[in-house]
Amino acid sequence: MKTRFAPSPTGYIHIGNVRSAIYPYLLARQNGGNFILRIEDTDQARYVEGATELIEDTLKWLGLEWDEGPIVGGPSEPYFQSERKAIYHEWANKLITMGRAYADDTSSEQIQSYRDECTAKKIPYLYRNFRPANPPEWHEGLPLRFKADPKVRHWHDEVMGDMTAGPEVQDDIILIKADGLPTYNFAHIVDDATMGVTHICRGVEYLSSTPNYLALYEALDLEIPKLISLPHILAPTGNKKLGKRDGAKSVTEYRDDGILPEALLNYLACLGWNDGTEEEIYSKNQLIQAFSTDRIQTSGARFDETKILWMNGQWIRKLIDEQGIDTFYPRTLGYWPESAAPYEDSYRQQVLAIIYDRLKTLSDLRTMTTYFFADPEIDLSMITGNKFLKKFAEEDLSAWLQLTAEKLENTPWNADALQDALNQLLTETGRKPAELFSLIRIALSYAPFSPALHLTLEVLGKDVSLARLRQTVTAIENA
Numbered sequence: 001m002k003t004r005f006a007p008s009p010t011g012y013i014h015i016g017n018v019r020s021a022i023y024p025y026l027l028a029r030q031n032g033g034n035f036i037l038r039i040e041d042t043d044q045a046r047y048v049e050g051a052t053e054l055i056e057d058t059l060k061w062l063g064l065e066w067d068e069g070p071i072v073g074g075p076s077e078p079y080f081q082s083e084r085k086a087i088y089h090e091w092a093n094k095l096i097t098m099g100r101a102y103a104d105d106t107s108s109e110q111i112q113s114y115r116d117e118c119t120a121k122k123i124p125y126l127y128r129n130f131r132p133a134n135p136p137e138w139h140e141g142l143p144l145r146f147k148a149d150p151k152v153r154h155w156h157d158e159v160m161g162d163m164t165a166g167p168e169v170q171d172d173i174i175l176i177k178a179d180g181l182p183t184y185n186f187a188h189i190v191d192d193a194t195m196g197v198t199h200i201c202r203g204v205e206y207l208s209s210t211p212n213y214l215a216l217y218e219a220l221d222l223e224i225p226k227l228i229s230l231p232h233i234l235a236p237t238g239n240k241k242l243g244k245r246d247g248a249k250s251v252t253e254y255r256d257d258g259i260l261p262e263a264l265l266n267y268l269a270c271l272g273w274n275d276g277t278e279e280e281i282y283s284k285n286q287l288i289q290a291f292s293t294d295r296i297q298t299s300g301a302r303f304d305e306t307k308i309l310w311m312n313g314q315w316i317r318k319l320i321d322e323q324g325i326d327t328f329y330p331r332t333l334g335y336w337p338e339s340a341a342p343y344e345d346s347y348r349q350q351v352l353a354i355i356y357d358r359l360k361t362l363s364d365l366r367t368m369t370t371y372f373f374a375d376p377e378i379d380l381s382m383i384t385g386n387k388f389l390k391k392f393a394e395e396d397l398s399a400w401l402q403l404t405a406e407k408l409e410n411t412p413w414n415a416d417a418l419q420d421a422l423n424q425l426l427t428e429t430g431r432k433p434a435e436l437f438s439l440i441r442i443a444l445s446y447a448p449f450s451p452a453l454h455l456t457l458e459v460l461g462k463d464v465s466l467a468r469l470r471q472t473v474t475a476i477e478n479a
Contacts, residue, residue: 001033003199005059005066006188008040009051012250013058015303016203016233016242019268023230024201025064026269026291036195037069040188041082042181052080058251062261063284068195076195081187088182091190091220092144092175100219101175102131103138104145128172144176146186146216153211158228158293160204165211173212185209189216192225199226228293231272234300242303254308258335258362262319263312272301281314309360316359325353335362339373350459354451368447372459375468376446378475383442388434397439398476400429404440405469413462419454443472 003024007017028035037059039052056070068074078084095101111127118125128148138144150167157163175186182190192200207229217224235246242248249257254264266282274297275290282290320328329349340348351372358368370376383389383397404425411421422437429436437453444465450456457465 001028001031001199002036002195002197003028003033003201004036004038004192004195004197005064006038006040006191007055008043008046009048009055010043010046011048011051012252013055014250015248015264015268015271018058018062018251018264019233019271020201020203020230021059021064022062022265022269023228023273023291023293023296024199026288027199027201027293028067029288030291033198034067035064036074036076036197037066037079038191038195039070039080040184041080042177042184042187044082044179044181054252061255062251062265064265081191082181084187084191085180085182087194088176088187088190089180092138092182092186095146095175095219096138096144098219100147100149101138101144102135102147103142104132104174105136105142106130106132124168126168126171128170131172140180141178143174143178145172146175146212146219148172148212148215149219150215153214155210155214155224155227157207158199158226159231159296160207160229160298163207163210169208170211170215185212186216189213189220189222193220193222197225199228201228201230204229204231228296231297232300233271234302236303236305238300238302241300246303248303248305256363258364259308259312260315260319260331260362263308263315266315267308267311271303272297280311281318313360316362317357320352320356325349325356328352332362332365335365337366337370337373339370343373347459354455354459358449358451371445371447371450375464375471378472379446380472380475380479382446383439383472383476386438386442388432388438392435394476394479398473400425400431400436400439401443401469401473401476403429404436405466405473408457408462408466408469413458415454415458418457422454440469444468 005021005024007013007021025035027033037056039055041047041052052070059066066072068076069079092101114127114130115125127145128150131147136142148170150170152167153165153170155163173185174183176182191197210227214224216222233242233248234240235242237246240246251264255261262283265284266287269282269287269291270280273291273295275292275295326349329345329352332348332352336348351369352365355365355369359365384394389397407421407425407428408418411417422440426433426436441450441453441456444450444456444460460468
């Protein structure tokens with residue numbers, strides 16, 4: 001088995017592109033086959049500098065290593081279409097010799113007049129109905145067209161099932177453009193044939209072009225690969241194909257936001273596929289074992305960024321629980337607040353150890369951990385507006401904080417001892433945990449939420465914790 005991912009280097013990599021890489025990768029790995037990366041860069045007008053490197057980097061980040069292609073090489077080099085021009089011309093000349101391709105010197109103005117004529121007559125425009133009687137000899141500078149043989153075409157799609165199309169959808173498509181480079185319609189068929197590709201995964205939007213592809217396979221006497229059409233990824237509303245204005249970001253943006261590759265791979269693999277179970281969290285190896293084309297759904301899959309965030313949180317917890325903080329910590333570098341820079345890695349690891357179960361993305365570290373690295377600005381409205389605390393007088397709040405500071409002053413500074421002291425304070429003050437602990441937590445962090453109080457105290461340290469409690473007492477008394 002050989003599968004391929006054949007992106008165009010025309011800009012950022014969006015999630016639809018990536019899913020078209022994940023499924024052929026899983027197929028190849030499951031069956032002990034080869035996964036090919038091929039760069040389809042014949043559209044020079046849309047080429048973006050650095051886009052190829054971005055494609056390569058994205059695949060590496062996701063763990064989708066390729067067996068043949070750029071960097072690694074392989075038996076079918078080159079893997080850039082712009083470097084395979086001679087190969088396409090060789091195959092084009094075969095079609096010319098067979099009488100199945102012809103040069104076309106018809107002007108764009110004349111072609112437009114044919115379109116206008118069909119519009120006026122209210123009939124479909126098909127170029128084969130205007131095929132030139134005496135085409136010139138082909139040379140670079142002239143487009144080369146396929147001479148269609150329209151007829152009913154039957155084929156099987158591994159996802160969509162048995163398909164049929166009539167002659168009315170087959171036309172004299174362009175094989176080689178005037179610049180000498182091939183169109184996608186021709187290049188991918190030649191490349192797949194010469195590279196031995198056995199299974200083609202691509203978007204369902206290519207179904208309408210399949211009859212023309214079948215005609216080319218037939219003319220060139222090529223075996224038709226297994227065709228696997230992937231359903232559209234839909235906007236969150238479910239009524240249209242997902243676009244950037246619908247909130248979808250590039251893979252690079254998700255990566256910069258602190259989405260883990262394991263989570264994004266997991267989410268995209270399951271976007272339009274499931275193995276028939278209730279399971280939602282899959283490692284790459286589990287996906288390789290479970291994947292099958294007959295479980296790819298035929299309808300569009302609705303994009304849900306909330307689900308990505310949930311899944312990413314699951315993966316953060318899973319990896320830390322399995323690997324430990326020390327192993328996972330290097331992946332957090334670059335996501336901490338600027339105020340964390342002067343602190344030792346060991347301290348940041350302590351913070352990570354008590355905060356990780358609340359993270360949805362690694363970038364949450366920037367906003368959720370600031371009070372561990374810098375004194376927060378005192379905001380008494382967070383206390384007076386708290387639903388558990390607003391009923392109490394300020395002198396009571398001040399007294400409880402002062403009592404807490406005095407109690408903790410003589411407490412051994414470890415999590416167990418701190419928890420015991422906090423429990424004793426509940427008895428001494430006669431307050432509920434939601435009341436007293438909320439007050440202490442706010443005084444320490446002035447954040448919407450924080451980890452377990454005894455763990456927060458332990459990591460902040462005795463001096464910082466007591467100083468913040470007393471600063472809040474002073475602020476309340478001076479309010």
